[in-house]
Amino acid sequence: MIDVIIGLAPAMAAAGYYFRMHALILIAACVISCVAAEWLCNLIRKKPNSLDDFSAVVTGIILALSLPPSLPVWAAIIGSFFSITIGKMVFGGLGSNIFNPAMVGRTFLTVSFGVLMTSWTVPASIDPAMPAVAQENILDTRTQATPLAWSKLAIKNELGADIYSEKQFKATFTGEVGGCLGETSVIALLIGGLYLLIRRTINFHIPLAVLSATFVFAGIAYLIDSFAYVQPFFHLTSGGLLLCAFFIATDPVTAPLTRKGMWVFGIGVGVITMLIRIVGEYPEGVMFSVLLMNALTPLIDRFFKRIPAGGSPSI
């Protein structure tokens, strides 16, 4: 778990750089309240303290990184408590939960405080009027749509998706775009993901499956109608997809155990994300797709049973 925290460090640093105090306050609030929630649950259930596995800290960080920077601190605290109590502890603590706790908390916040969860502050490090995005009157100067939300709006207003310029595309790599705290900087996420892969904290199967499924799906859509759909690289680099591919979908507790199962799980996450992004109403689908596939994990595990070396014994 310590490795996951280290892997998340670049993303946290990027968040701190772009969103300054907002980011630090939110991360601190989430981590502290997740830890407090777990401690309280153990106290009430009269169970031994389980904080030393650091899973509550990881949940807190991931939740914080998937929140919009302008979210009030009280909302973050509510989300954290929900994550830990309903997302994890009611199932019996670490290892027994079905859903990714951070995503449970985020879903709760999205459903309860829809407006707060979709106002995006422009990174403090750049000019408030995002230079790359045409000054649409649908956007005011203080808040800024995420690239995904913006492209969706653009398509709705029949502007065509290719307005999304080169410059904006580059900006997603460094993170100078609107979006959730930790979702914006592609480089930071890639560094963290690479670290986890090298440390073998995660296997490459799930990230690769998620990314390639997304890429293929988006690629097909783009080939069919390049005016209505943005190009596939954009889908890979924007929104929570990378955070999801490396840090959320790879949560071992809620992902399948077998290799084949991991492929199915990852492809499922990628495809559902794209369905929601392209067809659905929400601009971003990572959260729901992870939860949906989490729910399917026991089934996947049952379906892809391992066959012992030498074939199944005939009992």
Place this chain on the structure above:
Amino acid sequence: MNVSSRGRFTFSGGVHPPENKSLTCESQIQPGPEVKQVAVMLSQHIGAVCRPLIRKGDAVQAGQKIGDSDAFVSAPVHSPINGKVKEIALRSHAVLGRSLAIVIETDDEGPAKRPSFQVPADFDVSKYSAEQICEVVRKGGLVGMGGAGFPTRVKIEQDPRIPKDALIINGCECEPYITCDYRIMLEWTSQIIAGIKLAGKASGCSKVFIGIEDNKPQAIEIMSAALRDSGDADGIIAVPVKTKYPQGGERQLIKAILKKNVPPGGIPPMIGVVVLNVATTAAIAEAVVSNLPLTHRVVSVTGEAIAKPGNYYVPIGTSVEDLLEFCGLAPQKSAKVILGGPMMGIAIADLKTPITKTTNAVTVLMKEQIGSAKFARRQTPCIRCGRCLQACPENLNPTKIAHAVKNNLLDVAERYNIGTCIECGCCSYVCPANIEVTGYIKTGKIFLARQKQKMPR
């Protein structure tokens, strides 16, 4: 077959525990303690328990048969020393718990048997017929000396229904710490080759492979050279296999060398393969050529808490206590005495436990080596990381089986093929949550066996 010095032959899964072989790998096989008393277990093998052939107070000679059984799958036991039967009493056995042993007290101070067997220059395998070899192997009480103790005769005897075609000599010794097989390969080379020829003749196998892990280049070198020199060793090849635990598991070795799978729950003869450990092969030569039964064996006594670690040639029945005393154990440093190695061995509490035909090592671990978390058995919940699945050489789902056993769902455990687990311990070794996965699986197997006894299907 094109054989390079690097072992390309391997299986999937497995782990790489620290080897720790340097403690004893340079130590020549030397005589063990001169014991006053031995306790020869009546069951040192898989199969029927022997019944004693002598009574309390009888005088016995070294090499005299003192226990036997009429069952096909069984092996007689012999006295390693001259002496008198003191009693037939219960002794601890690492796997079977308390079971019967013949306790013999020596009366003469004659020198202990030396590991000095030499293959005579005129050794010629064609002097012996297959039946003759099998008979001697049975009479000599030979069993697999690498671990399980399956009676050797049952393995090598020809079966008209399934003709045997490949003989694999297991010189992998993948278990950390243990070096007795390695030393046997270096020092008793000609004896092993004689034994291989005899076993080949008895089983009728046309192909013979000697599988040796590629971390023992010297053994590969010496065995290959001896094979070249011995002239008539056609069809015998020393094969370097990849160094990985449990390469020495017979199913894994067969997979690595022959690329064949033994059916789950089955044994190698079912696919016409015989696997013999190098120590067993050496014992076959001794039994057939010199008509000496299996009464002594080489045991690695090792671990950082031992003053004189090494490979000792000891009478079967010597108590672990005598052996450790002889080798200089620092009791305040030791935390765990294991018969076998740290991966597959079994920790014993009773130091009076005698050495059996299958005891290849006594490993003494210190608290620091076990690791404080493992030592305190602090288990955290399974995080389903899947490492145990990847490490499992039998391609099982260890965590699922372990959790099924834990929750008393034996039918689920069976559905996940608990019976095909070879208890290699890889899953426990890799588990980041310190879960004794193998322990649960072993428990589950015992529960299942009991259940079946109570309620025959």
